[in-house]
Amino acid sequence: MSKTYYDPADLRKFGNISEWSEELGEKFFDYYGKVFEEGALSAREKSLIALAVSHVVQCPYCIDAYTKDGLERGIEKEEMMEAVHVGAAIKSGATLVHGVQMMNKHKKLSM
Amino acid sequence: MSIKSLAARKDSLSKPERQLEILDNGLFSEAELPRFSEKLAETGNFPLKPGKLEVLQLNLGYMCNQVCSHCHVDAGPDRKEIMTRETMEKCLEVIRKTSAHTLDLTGGAPEMNPNFRWFVEQASKAGIRDFIVRSNLTIILANKKYYDLPEFFKKYNVHVVSSLPFYKKEKTDKQRGNGVFDKSIRVLQMLNEVGYAQEGTGLKLDLVYNPAGAFLPTNQEAMEQDFKKALKTDFNIDFNSLFAITNLPISRFLEYLIASDNYEDYMYELVNAYNPEAVKNVMCTNTISVSWDGWLYDCDFNQMLELKVASTVKHVSEYNEQALQDREIIISQHCYGCTAGAGSSCQGTVA
Numbered sequence: 001m002s003k004t005y006y007d008p009a010d011l012r013k014f015g016n017i018s019e020w021s022e023e024l025g026e027k028f029f030d031y032y033g034k035v036f037e038e039g040a041l042s043a044r045e046k047s048l049i050a051l052a053v054s055h056v057v058q059c060p061y062c063i064d065a066y067t068k069d070g071l072e073r074g075i076e077k078e079e080m081m082e083a084v085h086v087g088a089a090i091k092s093g094a095t096l097v098h099g100v101q102m103m104n105k106h107k108k109l110s111m
Numbered sequence: 112m113s114i115k116s117l118a119a120r121k122d123s124l125s126k127p128e129r130q131l132e133i134l135d136n137g138l139f140s141e142a143e144l145p146r147f148s149e150k151l152a153e154t155g156n157f158p159l160k161p162g163k164l165e166v167l168q169l170n171l172g173y174m175c176n177q178v179c180s181h182c183h184v185d186a187g188p189d190r191k192e193i194m195t196r197e198t199m200e201k202c203l204e205v206i207r208k209t210s211a212h213t214l215d216l217t218g219g220a221p222e223m224n225p226n227f228r229w230f231v232e233q234a235s236k237a238g239i240r241d242f243i244v245r246s247n248l249t250i251i252l253a254n255k256k257y258y259d260l261p262e263f264f265k266k267y268n269v270h271v272v273s274s275l276p277f278y279k280k281e282k283t284d285k286q287r288g289n290g291v292f293d294k295s296i297r298v299l300q301m302l303n304e305v306g307y308a309q310e311g312t313g314l315k316l317d318l319v320y321n322p323a324g325a326f327l328p329t330n331q332e333a334m335e336q337d338f339k340k341a342l343k344t345d346f347n348i349d350f351n352s353l354f355a356i357t358n359l360p361i362s363r364f365l366e367y368l369i370a371s372d373n374y375e376d377y378m379y380e381l382v383n384a385y386n387p388e389a390v391k392n393v394m395c396t397n398t399i400s401v402s403w404d405g406w407l408y409d410c411d412f413n414q415m416l417e418l419k420v421a422s423t424v425k426h427v428s429e430y431n432e433q434a435l436q437d438r439e440i441i442i443s444q445h446c447y448g449c450t451a452g453a454g455s456s457c458q459g460t461v462a
Contacts, residue, residue, distance in 0.1 A: 012383070071324060074334060
């Protein structure tokens with residue numbers, strides 16, 4: 001097998017990070033679990049937000065995890081794809097809005 | 112989805128020994144994951160013993176009009192194993208004397224057994240409290256001779272439990288075959304029309320949800336709300352309860368897991384989701400499963416793996432409830448499917 005930085009089997013070992021720093025690991029997983037509980041936002045809404053963010057931060061583990069989470073919750077594939085587009089729109093918007101900076105600089109430097 | 116059973120394809124996975132070999136090796140023999148017996152031992156539940164007997168589940172045969180991709184029975188039109196009237200007579204003797212309050216008829220499509228109606232009539236006289244027939248729904252539209260089954264079920268106050276993997280067409284048809292969703296919807300409407308799940312009739316109609324893929328079911332109550340809302344809005348269908356059932360890694364679902372390269376991840380997920388609370392009410396502790404040919408098993412899954420009860424009594428012809436209560440329940444790694452998360456049984460979650 002060719003060597004790669006990402007191994008899908010590593011996702012299930014995520015919990016192992018606590019082994020080298022138990023206190024911080026536990027604090028993180030407690031926090032993580034709490035974040036995804038039902039609250040002012042439903043667990044379903046949070047799952048879709050997580051899916052969108054997973055794409056924006058381009059985390060393959062997170063994409064696997066929240067695609068499955070969505071399937072488990074009965075989230076439709078059309079809903080998942082729309083969530084991904086929301087992430088993509090913000091990401092492309094974030095790129096494009098810098099176009100204003102480019103225009104400003106261009107104008108400033110030009111006679 | 113294949114249109115033939117594993118048995119008809121002569122696939123090695125149709126052999127219980129091959130399935131058990133897979134379930135006991137690899138991840139488990141290399142100690143990557145603990146065996147189910149080790150998990151039970153952690154809470155002093157090994158060996159697993161039966162509690163009070165509540166459910167007698169009879170498998171009337173493996174013949175079915177559908178060939179679902181997840182089927183743990185490997186049922187289909189090509190399966191010829193059918194309970195004979197002679198075995199049914201022996202079952203009736205047991206039904207008359209059992210302490211179980213629920214009689215649960217399953218298959219295949221139990222309605223396809225030629226003696227199905229006679230048996231229901233006889234069994235209903237035994238005064239059992241809850242009389243369940245597990246129907247795939249589409250059988251009712253498969254042939255004219257089944258069209259009046261909703262009326263027949265009503266006459267004998269049968270509690271109908273139907274599979275409907277999802278409230279949308281695509282996922283249902285993918286798992287159960289093209290056209291299954293539309294037919295299922297029509298039959299649910301027919302059941303509502305004769306009074307099922309309608310207030311004041313006492314006629315119960317429950318649905319079974321099982322995931323259409325290599326993932327676990329989510330919260331049963333949340334799914335029930337989603338199903339109720341969608342089926343009412345889209346099709347004006349009512350039902351009583353939704354049972355969320357986990358797919359166990361045996362037979363055709365095991366085939367799917369291996370072929371799709373999901374087996375290891377799925378087993379990890381089942382083991383990680385192990386819930387000792389679910390062990391207390393796992394269905395093998397309150398059920399006896401009887402096969403089409405009269406053999407006794409701890410559950411329907413053990414029946415498919417041909418793991419007969421570990422008792423001096425192994426066949427319905429020699430049925431002795433007291434002797435059976437003394438047995439140890441036979442387990443393997445497929446049992447993780449019943450103890451994951453909120454647990455899983457033929458009646459839905461258990462924890």
